[in-house]
Amino acid sequence: MFYREAGQFKTNYRADQAIFPILQDRIGLGLILVVAFVVIPLVGGDFFIKSMMIPFLILSLAAIGLNILTGYCGQLSLGTGAFMGVGAYSCYKLFTFFPEVNIIIHILLSGFFAAGVGIIFGLPSLRIKGLYLAITTLAAQFFLEWAFIRIPWLYNYNDSGAIDATSPTLFGYPIDPASGNPIHIYLIVLSIVVVLTWVASNVIRGRIGRSWMMIRDMDIAAELMGIKPLNAKLSAFAMSSYYCGVSGAMMVFLWLGSAEVESFNINISFQVLFMIIIGGMGSLIGCFMGAAFIFILPILIRAFPVAMGIDIGASTVEHFTQLIIGTLIIVFLIMEPHGLARLWQIGKEKLRNWPFPYG
Amino acid sequence: MDLLNEIFVSPFGLMFDIPDLLIQTIWEGFVSGVLYALIALGFVLIYKASGVFNFAQGIMVVFAALTLVGLYALGIPAWLALLLTLGVMALLAIGVERFVLRPLVGQNDAILLMATIGLTLFLKGAGESIFGGEPKSMITTELGLPTGVSDWEVFGGRVSFQHLDIAAVVIATIMVIGLAVFFSKTRIGRALRAVADDHQAALSVGISLNQIWAIVWFAAGIVALVTGIMWGARSDVSFALEVIALKALAVLILGGFTSIPGAIVGGLIIGIGEKVFEVYWGGLFGGGVEAWFAYVLALIFLLFRPQGLFGEKIIERV
Numbered sequence: 048m049f050y051r052e053a054g055q056f057k058t059n060y061r062a063d064q065a066i067f068p069i070l071q072d073r074i075g076l077g078l079i080l081v082v083a084f085v086v087i088p089l090v091g092g093d094f095f096i097k098s099m100m101i102p103f104l105i106l107s108l109a110a111i112g113l114n115i116l117t118g119y120c121g122q123l124s125l126g127t128g129a130f131m132g133v134g135a136y137s138c139y140k141l142f143t144f145f146p147e148v149n150i151i152i153h154i155l156l157s158g159f160f161a162a163g164v165g166i167i168f169g170l171p172s173l174r175i176k177g178l179y180l181a182i183t184t185l186a187a188q189f190f191l192e193w194a195f196i197r198i199p200w201l202y203n204y205n206d207s208g209a210i211d212a213t214s215p216t217l218f219g220y221p222i223d224p225a226s227g228n229p230i231h232i233y234l235i236v237l238s239i240v241v242v243l244t245w246v247a248s249n250v251i252r253g254r255i256g257r258s259w260m261m262i263r264d265m266d267i268a269a270e271l272m273g274i275k276p277l278n279a280k281l282s283a284f285a286m287s288s289y290y291c292g293v294s295g296a297m298m299v300f301l302w303l304g305s306a307e308v309e310s311f312n313i314n315i316s317f318q319v320l321f322m323i324i325i326g327g328m329g330s331l332i333g334c335f336m337g338a339a340f341i342f343i344l345p346i347l348i349r350a351f352p353v354a355m356g357i358d359i360g361a362s363t364v365e366h367f368t369q370l371i372i373g374t375l376i377i378v379f380l381i382m383e384p385h386g387l388a389r390l391w392q393i394g395k396e397k398l399r400n401w402p403f404p405y406g
Numbered sequence: 407m408d409l410l411n412e413i414f415v416s417p418f419g420l421m422f423d424i425p426d427l428l429i430q431t432i433w434e435g436f437v438s439g440v441l442y443a444l445i446a447l448g449f450v451l452i453y454k455a456s457g458v459f460n461f462a463q464g465i466m467v468v469f470a471a472l473t474l475v476g477l478y479a480l481g482i483p484a485w486l487a488l489l490l491t492l493g494v495m496a497l498l499a500i501g502v503e504r505f506v507l508r509p510l511v512g513q514n515d516a517i518l519l520m521a522t523i524g525l526t527l528f529l530k531g532a533g534e535s536i537f538g539g540e541p542k543s544m545i546t547t548e549l550g551l552p553t554g555v556s557d558w559e560v561f562g563g564r565v566s567f568q569h570l571d572i573a574a575v576v577i578a579t580i581m582v583i584g585l586a587v588f589f590s591k592t593r594i595g596r597a598l599r600a601v602a603d604d605h606q607a608a609l610s611v612g613i614s615l616n617q618i619w620a621i622v623w624f625a626a627g628i629v630a631l632v633t634g635i636m637w638g639a640r641s642d643v644s645f646a647l648e649v650i651a652l653k654a655l656a657v658l659i660l661g662g663f664t665s666i667p668g669a670i671v672g673g674l675i676i677g678i679g680e681k682v683f684e685v686y687w688g689g690l691f692g693g694g695v696e697a698w699f700a701y702v703l704a705l706i707f708l709l710f711r712p713q714g715l716f717g718e719k720i721i722e723r724v
Binding site for chain 2: 171190363377381
């Protein structure tokens, strides 16, 4: 009723192959973009933009990265945090060497270093798969974490061992998280995320993306149909790591301001994995939903006892959050293995058929 | 040339010059290897019987130790606390079987792995909510475990053995022998092996899979409790153990996912290897190599022998 494609005729192949063939989808997306680009900067407070929207967008990008590898190509990875770290550290080094170059170029370039490292640690995936591969990605995680501590060149030999965003500017405006205007930073992050999401959705629809999905669904059949596992898997590793790397670079330069190796430890790998499990494996919109869910749930849990007038400590809240997220992961895997994205799809289907029970 | 010397000559020279350091290093590695092996054993038990890769084994170790210490802190005598902890682990096993495994039966490996990651988070949250997140010390003497140090004069040097470590090795050995007997001699043990061999054939001769899974998770829980006591006595009971427990994954790669001897040998290789490597070659890398040695060894191993030392079948090649 509200959402139907009836009467929307396609007169050429271009229109037929568009990302959003249905008019209502295009309107919906346009509305979301207007809200994101115009309404939130106008209405949202500093706290909302700085501590909720920016981290949410950055983590969504990391979730897209992992979803490309795990959701679309079927290679389980526990090394997301380390790949984000590679992006962050290489962005820091690039910024040290070329401080006059635009920071956005650095952020986008640093993803390529992460992609290179991703390809190296993706090489075992050519011989092994499944759980064994998950363990080799753990090797990547721990080895890179160690490298971030033990190679002082990476953090310019400073005593703290931390990397910090040394006040980058863009067109004369300061954009480091401490002194910059949150709205400027937010718009930069949003633009990068929107553009990269758009690229990802097109790559996934195209030849490469379909070869990933073939490998995921059945690798032997895919090989028989002429897909080279080498190309498909390594390109998935490269693209996934690129996204994680960009996300890590943004995390340091546009969100945290400075970061130590703890910011990229195994916990963040798990956190991103939870985002794609709850959001939905093999779905881009699921990445955003999962990131919002995992990131905002603790904030809500923290706010709840305050609203109820109960006084509990911050650590207790942390523990309850873990308890609830753990339970939710199991519940989602049992009840709705395709995650929030699937619920979204069911909702759309309901809207389309309303007021009839089925269409 | 200097580098080659550092790698190939001087470490061995050092080993010969100070043999007591070598023995001490190997002993330390041996003890932590035994503990890695115990964690890996818990993985293998569950993997064999249900094909589930139990990521939560590490946290089960912490959870069991925390429960024991927490119950003792309530004023319950040590032996009763031990029994009650066993009861908690049994309840956990039944709960996991009923609420996690049964609804997910037939799903692929990755989904089950992620479910156990969810279980890890759940147990961590539950343990911290109930017992608090701060590190606690294990009730070593109350459980009747020996403390103290023996020194052994050798090659003009001295090697010291913690009595606790010796007890850990002895108890681990007894437990492994006990498990081996249980598996080969008892009715339930035979049923377990039947399930490990072939689920459907086992079902068709009247073995209840649900019951077997609960039992096997309980067995893994017992192993976790013993590991938790030993490890807790060496350092303290805290959630930092969880990261160390991930090393058991590397042990599994070395030993093979389905082999109990493999878990033990793999654990010892990793335990001794990482200590020796840290002491003699660690300086080359700036130290701290213990954090990744196990994984990189596993990675290299995977490239040449993916089924592990004693793995039963060759895993699917891609």
